[in-house]
Amino acid sequence: MFINLQTPREDIKNLLLKINFFNDANETITHVTRPGEGNMNVVLRIETNLRSFILKQSRPFVQKYKDIQAPIERIDVEFQFYSSIENNILVNKHFPKVLKYNSENHLLILEDLGKCEDMTSLYDAHKIDLNQLRVLVNIAANIHNSKAPENYPENKELRLLNHQHIFKLPFIENNGFCLDDIQLGLEALSIPYKKDTLLKDRIKEIGHQYLSKGTTLLHGDYYPASWMTNKDSLYIIDPEFSFLGFPEFDLGVLAAHSIIITKDETYISRIKDYYPNEIDKNLLAQITGVEIMRRLIGLAQLPISTSIKEKEALLQLAHHLIMN
Structure with a gap:
């Protein structure tokens, strides 16, 4: 029913x-x-x-x-x-x-967690409290340190859907989604990245890694709409995208949205410093870059008020993170 x-x-x-x-x-x-x-x-x-x-x-x-x-x-x-x-x-x-x-x-x-609010208001605040960031990183680390059973679901179908929206559709020309309907000038801003074969090849490689089976329990959708606050408490919801993968995915998504919120790329190094386990800093940067790009020129748009100039700078940063 x-x-x-x-x-x-x-x-x-x-x-x-x-x-x-x-x-x-x-x-x-x-x-x-x-x-x-x-x-x-x-x-x-x-x-x-x-x-x-x-x-x-x-x-x-x-x-x-x-x-x-x-x-x-x-x-x-x-x-x-x-x-x-x-x-x-x-x-x-x-x-x-x-x-x-x-x-x-x-x-x-x-x-029922009560009168919680999700943390998408951070996009308008243009800042994220470093104490909250540290808590978010610690929660991610403790998720990653949790022992999932060997038969934990692969969540393949949902990952394939997510893969389409993260690693493929944003980088296809004429994908049926007019970015100028979101913000005038955004379509033209996206074209160089959609035509960049080296960039798309690198993103394809990262996408293959996303679909491969890993060993770390992930939340899978670790961004402000999944973070909730109620007074001094911080909660996480909606782990339906969860799978066994690599920790840099959750952390890269966290870093990407921290940068979109603050326009400050040093949040990548902050997250790396706060995280207690060893991680691949290059993979972290690449996931961060892909997530920034797909949120700006993909179908899964965010409730942000960001100028074209700011988006241009973010896309340039994202390209640098992916390719270096």
Whole structure:
């Protein structure tokens, strides 16, 4: 059964009774709301006369862009991620607790973290607190140090979808996405990079590495929309892109968005210094560069107010990071 904001409360209650999440027939749903913008899945906040919780359900497509197919099993990957960090107290305190998982209905019920806000406001603030950055790096490190089971899902279909949007589509001429609809002049700015065969060959190599099987548990989508704050607490959500890969991927995404926010490339070295394990600094730089580029000239645009001149400088920096 698929549910959404329009599903009658009684139908939602019956489903929750059926999967043994509601154990008290007197528990009554009082409010059903959206806790925020969900890109991939249906996400609802359910309030009852006894408690509140977050209900998350996947579909065979991207919830925000229903014409893009996506594996419905991604909700299982998210559950497997939470299971893998369950015994790591250093990291699980930064994630919502799993209250119930029902594979038949592709349903994950999570702790309600309360009035959290995602950290996309950093794009407008143009700065990121170094203490927060250190916490984000430490959380990533503790994810990477968590022991995933040998049969951890490869998440191949979702990675292939992500691979298209990170390493391929942004660098194809006439890809059907007019960048001037985003910002006048952006299309012309992108053309030299779409025509640069050496750049595209290097990005192709990095993309192959992304698709290869690694040994490190990754979040897989470690950027401000996945970071949440509530007063002094910092949480991470949405690990549905998780897989076993290389740590430089999570860290490179973190570095890229730190640079997009601040326009300061020294955040790469800061992240490297904060990270307690050995990493490949060249691979970190390359992932950083690819993520900057794909967020500026790809389909997955960010809520940023950045001038064409600033984007030109960021693209030049990204090119340098990828090619050196």
